[in-house]
Amino acid sequence: MIAIIDYGMGNSGSIKNMLRRLGVASHITSDHQAICEADKLILPGVGAFDAGMKNLHDRGLAPLLDRRVREERVPVLGICLGMQLMTRGSDEGKRPGLGWIDAEARRFSVPPGSRLKVPHMGWAPVVSRKSSALVAPSNQDELRFYFVHSYYIDCHDGADVLLQASHGNSFVAGFERDNILGVQFHPEKSHKFGLKLLENFATRYR
Amino acid sequence: MMTKARVIPVLLLKGKGLVKTTKFKNPVYVGDPVNAIRIFNDKGADELMLLDITATLEKRDPDFRLIEEIASECFMPLGYGGGVQTVEQMGRILQSGVEKICINSAALAGPDLVRQGAERFGSQAIVVSIDARKKLFGGYEVYGHAGRKSAGKDPVSHACEVVAAGAGEILINSIDRDGTGGGYDLELVRAVAEAVDVPVIACGGAGNVAHMREAVDKGRASAVAAGSMFVFHGKHRAVLISYPSAEEVASVSAAST
Numbered sequence: 001m002i003a004i005i006d007y008g009m010g011n012s013g014s015i016k017n018m019l020r021r022l023g024v025a026s027h028i029t030s031d032h033q034a035i036c037e038a039d040k041l042i043l044p045g046v047g048a049f050d051a052g053m054k055n056l057h058d059r060g061l062a063p064l065l066d067r068r069v070r071e072e073r074v075p076v077l078g079i080c081l082g083m084q085l086m087t088r089g090s091d092e093g094k095r096p097g098l099g100w101i102d103a104e105a106r107r108f109s110v111p112p113g114s115r116l117k118v119p120h121m122g123w124a125p126v127v128s129r130k131s132s133a134l135v136a137p138s139n140q141d142e143l144r145f146y147f148v149h150s151y152y153i154d155c156h157d158g159a160d161v162l163l164q165a166s167h168g169n170s171f172v173a174g175f176e177r178d179n180i181l182g183v184q185f186h187p188e189k190s191h192k193f194g195l196k197l198l199e200n201f202a203t204r205y206r
Numbered sequence: 207m208m209t210k211a212r213v214i215p216v217l218l219l220k221g222k223g224l225v226k227t228t229k230f231k232n233p234v235y236v237g238d239p240v241n242a243i244r245i246f247n248d249k250g251a252d253e254l255m256l257l258d259i260t261a262t263l264e265k266r267d268p269d270f271r272l273i274e275e276i277a278s279e280c281f282m283p284l285g286y287g288g289g290v291q292t293v294e295q296m297g298r299i300l301q302s303g304v305e306k307i308c309i310n311s312a313a314l315a316g317p318d319l320v321r322q323g324a325e326r327f328g329s330q331a332i333v334v335s336i337d338a339r340k341k342l343f344g345g346y347e348v349y350g351h352a353g354r355k356s357a358g359k360d361p362v363s364h365a366c367e368v369v370a371a372g373a374g375e376i377l378i379n380s381i382d383r384d385g386t387g388g389g390y391d392l393e394l395v396r397a398v399a400e401a402v403d404v405p406v407i408a409c410g411g412a413g414n415v416a417h418m419r420e421a422v423d424k425g426r427a428s429a430v431a432a433g434s435m436f437v438f439h440g441k442h443r444a445v446l447i448s449y450p451s452a453e454e455v456a457s458v459s460a461a462s463t
Contacts, residue, residue, distance in 0.1 A: 013303040017278045047328070117405055117428070119330050119374070122212050123252055146253075146283055148305070148330050189305065191250050191281045 002026040002202065003038035005065070007055040009081060010046030014188040018195060024202040030059050040205065041065070041074055045081030049105065049151070050093035052085050062098065069100060073179045075205035083175070083182030084151060092151050100180050101160055103172070105151040110168050119150040120167040126185070129161045132176050133204035134197060144193055145173070145185035153184060179205070210459045211422045212252040212429035213450065215436040216409060217242060219258040219288065222272060226433050227259070228385030230337070230353035236437045236445045239272070243279045249449035253283040255308065255377070255407075255431060257335075259352050261289025262311045270298055277303035285333055293322045300327060308333040308377060311350040314357045314364075317371035324372025329404070334368040335377035336361050338394055346394055353381045361394065362401045369402045376406045377431065383411030385434050390417055395425030407431050415454045422460045430458060 002019065004012045006028045019026045026042070029035065043065070045052050056062040068074045078086045087097045090105035097105075110116040126143045128135050135143060143163075152171035155161050163174030163183070174183045181201070187194030217239060218225050224242055225233035236242075239256070246254060256276060261268055268289045277284055286299050287308025296307045307327075312319045313334045323332045337353050338346045338361040348357040348364050357364070365376050378398045380391035390411045399406040405428035408421035412432035421427045439446035449455075 011301050011303055013278065013301075014281070017303070018281055021281070116209075117403070121330055121374075121405065122429075123210065148283075186283075189281065189283045191247050194281065 001038050002040045002042060003035050004028045004042045004044060005035065005061065005082075006030045007045070007052070007059055007061055009052050009055060010044065012042075012044045015042060015044055015079070015198075018188045018198055019202065022195060022199050022202060024198075030061065032060065032064055035061070035064060035068065039074065040202070041068065041076040043076060043078045043082035043085065045079070045085065046148075047081055048092060049081065049084060049090040049097070050095045052081050053093070053095040053097065056085070056098075066098065069180060075179045075201070076181065077201050078182035079188070080149060080184060080186060083184055084153065086180065086182050087153060090151055101155065101175055101177055101182065102157050103153050103155040103160070103175065106154045107151055108167060114168065116168050119148055120152075121148045122146070123190075124165045124167070124173075124185075126163045126165045126173045129164055130159075130176075132162050134162065134174070134176060134181060134200050136200070145183070145187065145190040146194075147173075147185045149184055153182070181205075210456055211418070211427065212407075213418060213455050213458055214253045214255055214407060214429055214431040215246060215251055215449065216255045216257060216431045216433045218433065219256055219269075219272075220260050222269075224437075225259070226385060226437050230381050230384055233259070234443075237447070239276050240279050242437075242447055243276055245447045246449060247279070247281050250452065251282055251449050252455065253285070253429075254280060255285040255287070257308065258286075258288025262351055263354070268295060268299060270302065273299055273304065274302035287333070287335055291319065293319070293326055296323050296327060296331075300331060306331050306333050306375070308335050310335045310337065313368050313373075314348065314350040314359070317367055320368050320371040320373050324374070329372050329374030332373050333375040333377055333407075334365070334373040335379060336364055336398070337379045337381050339381040340391075346397075349381060362397050365398045365402050369404050373404065375404055376402060377409055378406055380410035386411055387413030387434055389413065390421040390425060390427075390430070392420060392425045395421055395427050399426035399428075405429060415450050415457065418458045422458055426460075428460075
């Protein structure tokens with residue numbers, strides 16, 4: 001069973017729907033017992049960094065997730081804001097993040113006169129920086145995912161970088177360190193590419 | 207550097223079924239929405255826009271149950287428009303798995319709903335759709351209520367007003383070109399795209415992929431939308447849901463710097 005963490009930051013229904021289409025059991029929950037029993041976790045989220053961290057703390061989820069992820073080493077996938085919360089902090093807010101990955105979320109800056117927009121919104125090609133069960137086997141000629149974000153991840157340890165995309169400059173679209181995975185894009189809204197990624201997470205991680 | 211422009215099917219909802227109009231008139235039934243969504247999932251469409259074209263005219267709420275049913279089958283970004291008049295309605299729709307709310311008639315009454323929606327859900331969730339028609343003696347005029355009521359506004363100034371209020375995208379639709387397949391109104395698209403700094407989606411008149419490239423190259427659109435092109439096939443306009451190949455979609459792109 002995969003627990004999709006419900007902490008009041010955006011809709012998680014489409015993640016559950018995509019998992020159901022894959023035949024993978026999941027539930028959207030903030031219940032501590034359910035989170036303790038799950039064999040995998042997904043931390044979704046759309047919205048502001050500080051509001052996300054505040055909600056995790058208010059619901060008592062931050063220490064619980066910390067234990068499950070850091071001590072019990074349960075595979076966890078952060079999506080969009082969920083990924084950013086796994087870092088040390090963000091330009092967007094003042095609160096510290098969960099600190100599982102040595103990274104920060106930075107605000108995009110685009111040169112004046114550029115046609116690039118913030119938020120970065122839309123489909124973008126993604127390249128892999130290391131081999132990983134999350135995106136393997138890559139028999140597709142390219143990986144493409146749907147992004148909506150104004151902040152991007154800056155990893156301090158290059159070894160954590162799994163996927164990169166570009167918006168003016170190259171940025172980290174996915175990281176992986178042991179059991180901790182995060183993606184900036186929305187696999188649940190990236191049809192065949194997202195289906196494959198979530199299937200890999202559901203079946204190839206223990 | 208080239209940025210791929212999004213290619214977006216616009217699905218028009220009338221009651222429980224999908225229709226396609228010509229110049230905003232003569233709706234023709236083209237199928238069941240959930241079935242259409244499944245086909246677009248398989249074809250890997252970039253994004254979908256679902257517009258309920260009778261909600262405002264019938265002065266009723268969005269069909270929340272149907273929206274949820276459609277959203278739960280949609281594994282690509284989905285926008286919904288039609289009859290949205292309050293922030294509470296927006297919240298309910300977004301909660302059901304829709305990414306973007308499209309506001310048209312309600313944005314003509316003033317910028318408040320756009321501002322409140324953007325403050326609560328972020329600009330990326332708020333699209334303002336503008337239906338415009340060429341005036342007899344030059345220039346354009348905005349129409350609300352599914353093209354039925356003149357708003358007495360110019361599309362460029364209206365676009366600037368809603369972007370200032372927080373709209374994250376503009377869907378600019380030519381009523382004159384709707385359903386004709388003769389190409390986008392490039393003058394209209396470009397005028398709006400050059401006036402605002404948010405993405406502009408061109409709509410109305412697409413008949414082929416070359417028209418889409420034109421809308422991006424000459425019209426400076428960030429994305430292109432179409433209806434008939436994705437639901438009709440051949441000169442007898444047989445109903446057949448289609449989507450351009452990945453190569454064709456990739457060819458709709460623009461220099462980003």
